[in-house]
Amino acid sequence: MDELALVHAALQGDLDAFNRLVLAYQDMAFNVSYRMLSDEDAAEDVTQTAFISAYRHLADFRGGSFKAWVMRMVTNACYDELRRRQRRPTVPLTPYDPDEEEEMESPAWLADDSPSPEEQVSAAELDRAVQHCLQELPDEFRVVAVMVDVEGMDYQEVAVVIGKPLGTIKSRLARARLKLRDCLQGFWELLPAKFRLSGEGQP
Amino acid sequence: MKTQITNREWQQLSDFLDARLSPREQADLEKRLADRADLRVCLEDLKQTRAVLKAAPHRRAPRNFTLRPEMAPARRKLWRGWVPTFSFASIAATFVAGVMLLGQFLPMASQAPMMASAPEAATKELSEPTPMIITWGNPSPVGMGMGGGGGPETSPGLSDGKMPVPTPVTPPTLLPAIPNQPDSPPDAVAPHTIEDNSGGGLILGLPAEAEQGQVITADPLPRDAEADHQSGGWQPWVTAGAFGLAILFAVLALRFRRR
Secondary structure, eight states: OOHHHHHHHHHTTOHHHHHHHHHHHHHHHHHHHHHHHSOHHHHHHHHHHHHHHHHHTGGGOOSSOHHHHHHHHHHHHHHHHHHHHHHSOOOOSSOOOHHHHHHHHOGGGGOSSSOOHHHHHHHHHHHHHHHHHHHHSOHHHHHHHIIIIISOOOHHHHHHHHTOOHHHHHHHHHHHHHHHHHHHGGGTTTSOGGGOOOOOOOO | OOOOOOHHHHHHHHHHHTTOSOHHHHHHHHHHHHHOHHHHHHHHHHHHHHHHHHHSOOOOOSSOOOOOTTTSOSSHHHHHTHHHHHHHHHHHHHHHHHHHHHHHHHHHHHTHHHHHHHHHHHHHHHHSOOOEEEOOSSOOOTTTTTTOSOHHHHSTTTOOSOSOOOSOOOOTTTOOOOOOOTTSOGGGSOOOOOOOTTTSOOSSSOOOGGGTTOEEEOOSSOHHHHHHHHHTTTHHHHHHHHHHHHHHHHHHHHHHHHO
């Protein structure tokens, strides 16, 4: 897929060309949004907003990595949503029970060809632990950890995404990993055996 | 086993995991890893942490986020097309305001010594009676020292009323210069060859032919200064207006840029 050609076509008004780019990056965009916001509905809204914003500002794309550029839109949309939450925090009308919601609404229980229930439980526990610990991080650390360790993005791309120098990325990533390690040790019993930490090496 | 490793070592371990160390730093860290068990434990913890994060389930997009034509903003170019215009206008207005501001202050700075003494001089001048100087086209009055003597002798307050006064006396500040006295025949005065180098010779010397019979008064406010004084009134307004426009255009540019 020639991204630059698709961008050029989109600039000429070819919406289908832009939608091909959307399809290529929507999973990553949604996953980053979800890891940042810890809310699927909000992540969905933010992802859609980010792609609309990307289309509007496509003329500002000056080449380079389109993935980094579009993920910057996603990150900025996530920051906007986090700021909005800080300004107007919302409280659910009914007490939130993650366990109950998981059992009642998870479509994974209905699938036949999915992994075994034990594996699903294990994956769900891992996901919950990771998400919990990611939420404990400051926003600027979380975005770096999600992009590098969860999404496997390159340092340079992340530097472009958040507009910080490479040294800042390295520093934030190291501190994020340190905090995550400390946090994940609290979920030691819940993690799969292969991921269990030593529990030693406290700084 | 409790360990104490520095933040710098943590960052080196993190960079080491991603192969981001220089060969020299890597060799140095490997040497320390071989020597210190606490560093090795921490490195293993970091490896596990990274593995946990990588193993976290990836959420797939619950739906397609492709744009429909009605979702594609058609007004983008319209709004954004104004951004350069407003940006340029803001810069231009700032420049104009800056030039106006400099124009107001720079002449003041260069003329500051003169202007500093000007109010005192003006006050002193106003406190004293403005001498009225009358030049006579006829031979000097008898007993008046050939036209000399200055203002006090010819001022209305000291005049005994018997002296011929060629022109009515009005307050000096309101009296315009009278070009010529029609009733004073210029040919009645013999041409003089005396050259007065003192700037007109109005008091002691004989006036020039064209100046005979004129009432000369000191103009308290020269025409140019008055014009400058009057013209200086609009400069602050223009400067303030330019600054206001600069701010307005900058706000508009920023606003349309965000759309």
